[in-house]
Amino acid sequence: MRLSVIGCGYLGAVHAAAMAGLGHTVVGVDVDEAKIAALSQARAPFFEPGLPEVLASAMASGRLSFTTDFSAVAGAEVHFVAVGTPQSAGSDAADLRFVDAAFASLLEHVSPGDVIVGKSTVPVGTAARLAQLVAGRVPGATLAWNPEFLREGFAVQDTVSPDRLVYGVPSGEEGVRAARILDEVYASAVAAGTPVIVTDYATAELVKVAANAFLATKISFINAMAEIAEATGADVTQLADAIGHDARIGRRFLNAGVGFGGGCLPKDIRAFSARARELGRGESVRFLEEVDKINLRRRDRVVDLVREETGGLHGVRVAVLGLAFKPHSDDIRDSPALDIAVRLAEGGAIVTATDPEAIPNARRRAPHLTYTDTAADAVADADIVVLITEWPEFTNLDPHTLGHLVTHKTIIDGRNALNPDAWRTAGWKFRGLGR
Numbered sequence: 001m002r003l004s005v006i007g008c009g010y011l012g013a014v015h016a017a018a019m020a021g022l023g024h025t026v027v028g029v030d031v032d033e034a035k036i037a038a039l040s041q042a043r044a045p046f047f048e049p050g051l052p053e054v055l056a057s058a059m060a061s062g063r064l065s066f067t068t069d070f071s072a073v074a075g076a077e078v079h080f081v082a083v084g085t086p087q088s089a090g091s092d093a094a095d096l097r098f099v100d101a102a103f104a105s106l107l108e109h110v111s112p113g114d115v116i117v118g119k120s121t122v123p124v125g126t127a128a129r130l131a132q133l134v135a136g137r138v139p140g141a142t143l144a145w146n147p148e149f150l151r152e153g154f155a156v157q158d159t160v161s162p163d164r165l166v167y168g169v170p171s172g173e174e175g176v177r178a179a180r181i182l183d184e185v186y187a188s189a190v191a192a193g194t195p196v197i198v199t200d201y202a203t204a205e206l207v208k209v210a211a212n213a214f215l216a217t218k219i220s221f222i223n224a225m226a227e228i229a230e231a232t233g234a235d236v237t238q239l240a241d242a243i244g245h246d247a248r249i250g251r252r253f254l255n256a257g258v259g260f261g262g263g264c265l266p267k268d269i270r271a272f273s274a275r276a277r278e279l280g281r282g283e284s285v286r287f288l289e290e291v292d293k294i295n296l297r298r299r300d301r302v303v304d305l306v307r308e309e310t311g312g313l314h315g316v317r318v319a320v321l322g323l324a325f326k327p328h329s330d331d332i333r334d335s336p337a338l339d340i341a342v343r344l345a346e347g348g349a350i351v352t353a354t355d356p357e358a359i360p361n362a363r364r365r366a367p368h369l370t371y372t373d374t375a376a377d378a379v380a381d382a383d384i385v386v387l388i389t390e391w392p393e394f395t396n397l398d399p400h401t402l403g404h405l406v407t408h409k410t411i412i413d414g415r416n417a418l419n420p421d422a423w424r425t426a427g428w429k430f431r432g433l434g435r
């Protein structure tokens with residue numbers, strides 16, 4: 001099939017490359033010339049495991065191209081819109097500027113019979129509004145909403161083999177046809193037995209935010225238990241293991257630590273709350289405000305622990321291990337690690353930070369911090385070491401070797417990713433979160 005993908009960020013670039021890898025002919029469009037220049041040379045503009053390989057082979061096949069020229073979408077039968085919906089400046093609501101701009105440009109080149117597929121995470125009600133716009137501008141074209149559930153770090157795998165497909169389509173024959181066309185786009189996943197949920201626009205939009213709200217709640221639940229554990233001497237990691245054995249609860253996403261960050265969970269729960277308030281249902285999701293607060297309190301806790309261990313931040317040498325919001329990513333959007341590093345520096349600490357992939361992005365956002373390429377350099381002469389992003393490079397560090405490099409053997413494990421006994425045996429003062 002001939003597809004277009006509007007927006008070539010984390011979502012769109014992976015979608016375009018993965019769809020071309022599946023045999024479709026794909027053109028990716030973005031207004032960012034630097035991004036398009038990189039992608040056109042089969043270079044991924046961000047770190048995502050597996051993406052460079054998929055990009056290279058799709059480009060070599062001749063089925064994948066990238067451009068800033070919207071007219072290139074003419075001739076495609078299906079147009080995916082995968083632009084960002086960041087948090088608005090000064091409010092919790094999602095900023096739909098990029099979605100609206102993408103639709104305005106796209107509709108200039110869409111033909112009757114084409115299917116436009118929204119993939120961006122939007123406030124419920126957006127698809128119905130856009131469907132009216134499409135009907136007015138290109139009668140005979142159809143809008144579908146097909147939310148994306150990919151995780152950074154596993155984006156290619158999640159795109160090619162999703163755990164479910166959700167199609168929000170209009171009612172009647174038009175919707176049946178749109179669902180059939182989406183089944184063709186995702187033919188390999190459908191043939192492999194991936195569950196397909198065909199529903200209305202509002203449900204499809206809500207599935208996405210509800211899923212992220214649930215995941216965020218699960219993380220804040222265990223972090224709330226960590227706070228209780230800290231007050232009682234209990235161990236939140238053992239608690240998570242024990243309750244996680246109940247299949248109804250499950251162990252995944254029950255890792256206590258500095259909490260969630262990234263370009264999705266934090267802004268999605270805030271946008272969901274804002275939209276619920278607009279709908280007069282703010283009360284229904286008021287708990288998400290608490291989820292957000294618990295999450296942010298964990299960052300305060302790490303800063304407090306450093307202060308507690310060093311007797312004040314001023315002039316203290318802190319080694320920060322990790323800057324990305326999670327391992328296997330160079331994404332620093334709403335990253336707990338970068339936030340904590342910046343706050344320690346603001347408090348007067350001398351911060352040296354490292355990360356296998358996120359230093360260039362972190363340096364742009366926080367040029368005043370000192371960055372080093374290796375953990376060994378970061379911890380040299382440190383008064384305290386703080387692990388915040390659980391890259392294997394850091395969780396596999398040898399406490400004996402590291403012990404020779406630091407001034408004081410004190411470590412805070414912000415992700416409960418280290419073995420406390422191993423570090424204590426090697427002479428370290430070890431502090432975890434909630435244990």
Ligand code: UGA
Nearest residue numbers: 148149150151152219253254255259260261262264325326
């Ligand atoms: C998240 C969702 O998991 C995806 O399903 C969704 O498609 C995506 O948002 C999106 O909306 O686009 P992602 O942001 O890539 O994916 O990251 P996650 O793996 O969900 O991790 C989010 C944050 O939670 C990270 O900072 C991670 O360190 C933290 N986390 C995760 C915990 O603190 N504890 C856990 O047990 C798990």
